[in-house]
Amino acid sequence: MPKFKQTSEILKLMEKKEDIRNIGIVAHIDHGKTTMTDSLLAEAGLLSPKIAGEARALDYLEEEQKRGITIKTANISLLHEISGRPYVINLIDTPGHVDFTGKVTRALRAIDGAVVVVDAVEEVMVQTETVTRQALAERVKPVLFINKVDRLIKEIKLSPDEVQRKLVRIINDFNNLIDIYGEAEFKKQWKVDPAKGTVAFGSALHRWGFTVELAKQRGMKFSDVIEAYHKGEYESLQKRIPLHTAILDMVVKNLPNPIEAQKYRIPKIWKGDIDSEIGQAMMKCDENGPTVMCITMAQMDPHAGLVATGRLFSGSINEGDQVYLVGAKKAYRVQQVSMYMGAFREVVSGIGAGNIAALLGLDLARAGETLVSVDYKDVMIPFERIKYVSEPVVTIAVEPKHPRDLPRLVDAMHRLSIEDPNLVTTINKETGEYLLSGMGELHLEIAVKFLRDYGGGIDIVTSRPIVVYRESVAGQGIVAMAKSPNKHNRFWVQVEPLEPKVIEMIEKGEIAEDMGRKQIGNVLYKEAGWPTEEARNVWAIEEHRNIIVDLTKGIQYLREARDMIISGFRWACQNGPLCEEPIRGIKVKLMDAMLHEDPVHRGPAQIMPAIRRAILGSFLTANAVLLEPIYKIGVSVPAQWVGDCSSIITRKRGRILSSEQKGALTMITGYIPVAETFGLSAEMRSATSGHAFWQCTFDHWEKVPENVAVEVIKKIRERKGLPPEIPSARKFIDEV
Numbered sequence: 001m002p003k004f005k006q007t008s009e010i011l012k013l014m015e016k017k018e019d020i021r022n023i024g025i026v027a028h029i030d031h032g033k034t035t036m037t038d039s040l041l042a043e044a045g046l047l048s049p050k051i052a053g054e055a056r057a058l059d060y061l062e063e064e065q066k067r068g069i070t071i072k073t074a075n076i077s078l079l080h081e082i083s084g085r086p087y088v089i090n091l092i093d094t095p096g097h098v099d100f101t102g103k104v105t106r107a108l109r110a111i112d113g114a115v116v117v118v119d120a121v122e123e124v125m126v127q128t129e130t131v132t133r134q135a136l137a138e139r140v141k142p143v144l145f146i147n148k149v150d151r152l153i154k155e156i157k158l159s160p161d162e163v164q165r166k167l168v169r170i171i172n173d174f175n176n177l178i179d180i181y182g183e184a185e186f187k188k189q190w191k192v193d194p195a196k197g198t199v200a201f202g203s204a205l206h207r208w209g210f211t212v213e214l215a216k217q218r219g220m221k222f223s224d225v226i227e228a229y230h231k232g233e234y235e236s237l238q239k240r241i242p243l244h245t246a247i248l249d250m251v252v253k254n255l256p257n258p259i260e261a262q263k264y265r266i267p268k269i270w271k272g273d274i275d276s277e278i279g280q281a282m283m284k285c286d287e288n289g290p291t292v293m294c295i296t297m298a299q300m301d302p303h304a305g306l307v308a309t310g311r312l313f314s315g316s317i318n319e320g321d322q323v324y325l326v327g328a329k330k331a332y333r334v335q336q337v338s339m340y341m342g343a344f345r346e347v348v349s350g351i352g353a354g355n356i357a358a359l360l361g362l363d364l365a366r367a368g369e370t371l372v373s374v375d376y377k378d379v380m381i382p383f384e385r386i387k388y389v390s391e392p393v394v395t396i397a398v399e400p401k402h403p404r405d406l407p408r409l410v411d412a413m414h415r416l417s418i419e420d421p422n423l424v425t426t427i428n429k430e431t432g433e434y435l436l437s438g439m440g441e442l443h444l445e446i447a448v449k450f451l452r453d454y455g456g457g458i459d460i461v462t463s464r465p466i467v468v469y470r471e472s473v474a475g476q477g478i479v480a481m482a483k484s485p486n487k488h489n490r491f492w493v494q495v496e497p498l499e500p501k502v503i504e505m506i507e508k509g510e511i512a513e514d515m516g517r518k519q520i521g522n523v524l525y526k527e528a529g530w531p532t533e534e535a536r537n538v539w540a541i542e543e544h545r546n547i548i549v550d551l552t553k554g555i556q557y558l559r560e561a562r563d564m565i566i567s568g569f570r571w572a573c574q575n576g577p578l579c580e581e582p583i584r585g586i587k588v589k590l591m592d593a594m595l596h597e598d599p600v601h602r603g604p605a606q607i608m609p610a611i612r613r614a615i616l617g618s619f620l621t622a623n624a625v626l627l628e629p630i631y632k633i634g635v636s637v638p639a640q641w642v643g644d645c646s647s648i649i650t651r652k653r654g655r656i657l658s659s660e661q662k663g664a665l666t667m668i669t670g671y672i673p674v675a676e677t678f679g680l681s682a683e684m685r686s687a688t689s690g691h692a693f694w695q696c697t698f699d700h701w702e703k704v705p706e707n708v709a710v711e712v713i714k715k716i717r718e719r720k721g722l723p724p725e726i727p728s729a730r731k732f733i734d735e736v
Contacts, residue, residue: 645668
């Protein structure tokens with residue numbers, strides 16, 4: 001492992017909170033994040049200037065170098081001086097491909113500012129919008145770097161006026177995103193403006209860039225840049241207006257240090273008492289306060305074991321410290337503390353508040369976990385859950401070619417699910433199938449590659465990708481009664497659709513199961529208009545956006561049976577009756593119950609199946625529907641192929657939302673079912689001779705058209721080995 005000369009200087013600076021900047025580089029795929037980061041590493045002496053722009057140094061995985069895309073987030077600490085004053089910049093390079101947005105979301109919890117990179121030719125794209133929305137949701141302040149300006153001059157040959165109009169449009173479009181997704185108190189001050197130094201322009205590939213301030217200092221005009229390209233002397237721009245100076249100056253001058261940022265970020269990401277000792281220590285980024293860390297990444301190192309990376313919000317963390325994981329409910333001794341230098345971890349004795357650290361010895365640490373000094377384990381409220389903008393919507397079955405490799409495959413799948421919480425690994429005990437669900441085809445393709453590597457090169461056979469569906473209802477079901485297997489307990493249940501507003505509130509975290517019943521009740525009563533009786537009696541909120549409400553009166557033994565009833569509700573929601581896909585967006589009302597007086601006759605084996613049957617029976621009488629995942633698609637294409645792209649989308653059951661001219665390119669935005677996107681690449685390339693660039697991002701769930709649903713349900717039931725006919729409600733109900 002190389003020893004970096006800056007480590008000792010960086011460690012000294014890490015104690016001066018005013019001189020720290022925790023930032024991320026975020027963007028749409030191929031807009032130049034990693035190429036830009038190379039320039040910053042070259043300036044810090046961590047990369048030869050000769051290969052910067054081509055090295056993709058933070059893409060240290062073989063698969064990343066091969067594909068030319070960022071798959072994992074990579075951390076590094078840099079030194080940067082302004083007027084003789086040194087600053088430490090903890091930088092995270094994030095993936096741009098939509099399939100890896102979960103990694104971006106986790107990285108955002110650790111940072112306070114983001115450099116959003118936008119391609120000057122393609123302009124603001126679908127994923128630019130997604131990452132900006134994610135950043136604003138975490139109260140991460142953005143600045144803008146408009147990259148690939150060289151292409152406007154060299155390739156598209158725009159006049160200076162046309163270039164200016166294009167750049168102004170990009171800035172306006174970006175500020176519109178802040179208008180739409182920003183919180184009221186931050187919108188105005190966070191909008192970017194070249195005059196304020198929050199916008200930089202340049203070329204990451206040719207390693208030049210400028211802000212308005214830097215251009216004035218160096219006596220540069222835009223006409224000088226154009227002239228340098230016309231004369232073929234653009235390399236001189238690297239010396240006159242080096243990219244790293246423009247970006248890092250912009251970061252230091254316009255993005256907050258941890259002391260400033262934590263004052264407004266902590267109330268957003270932590271719902272504990274701000275006036276408590278822990279709350280005040282985090283608000284002040286106090287190195288002498290209780291140790292509090294939010295873990296944002298867990299990776300398995302073949303030699304060191306699990307490496308937990310996260311942001312330290314207060315206190316300090318040192319080798320040998322006794323700490324406690326709030327979610328895992330387990331105490332640990334920290335075996336090693338290190339800081340990141342790209343692909344390497346540099347071991348240090350300790351790291352203080354406001355910085356990003358990597359820890360060894362916490363084998364149950366996972367992304368989103370809260371770490372605290374062991375002395376405060378009983379009073380610590382965990383951080384808000386990390387909210388993902390996408391869901392796993394594509395599944396493949398995996399199995400080893402040779403049965404003897406099964407234990408290695410199971411082990412590799414476990415490791416993969418630790419490293420990437422957006423990959424869902426399930427084992428179907430009835431069929432013996434091993435399933436892997438991810439954000440899209442690329443996500444799964446990379447996952448399978450990692451499975452082979454983690455399993456020591458095992459041969460893996462995979463099925464064709466299958467779309468994940470959900471089951472729901474479009475109307476109110478009957479009050480259905482089901483008895484327990486021993487016939488001694490009875491439950492009356494009614495199912496109806498959950499209002500879209502309530503589903504949205506669950507997704508935004510405005511109501512969550514870990515909130516108190518009174519708090520949930522107040523929100524549902526005031527914001528969703530629920531009747532008081534329903535609002536204050538919510539028992540559970542299930543992960544697929546389902547709620548169970550208790551509307552019973554004076555039932556004996558109900559309190560003792562409550563947990564078993566909730567477990568039966570969750571069980572029912574895992575496999576719907578249409579084709580055993582998860583149920584989504586329903587309200588389950590427990591109307592009445594009769595429970596046996598002897599606890600022996602009302603155990604889990606009696607109550608859980610009865611509740612499940614009652615829910616599924618009422619569900620089947622409530623106009624049961626199948627939901628499919630829908631992608632939002634953004635296509636950037638020259639005008640002559642707009643018609644071809646639009647017709648491909650509409651032919652695949654999609655719909656066009658807008659078609660907007662942006663210079664030489666047209667930006668088509670629309671919706672398309674995930675099921676129709678397999679093979680989309682080949683069709684798009686063929687129809688546009690390779691001139692179309694597009695990205696799909698999960699947007700919402702939508703009812704499958706009835707004629708399509710019948711066929712889809714039939715195929716899913718066949719695949720799962722279920723009887724061809726959907727069961728009738730009578731199979732589950734004992735009495736109406």
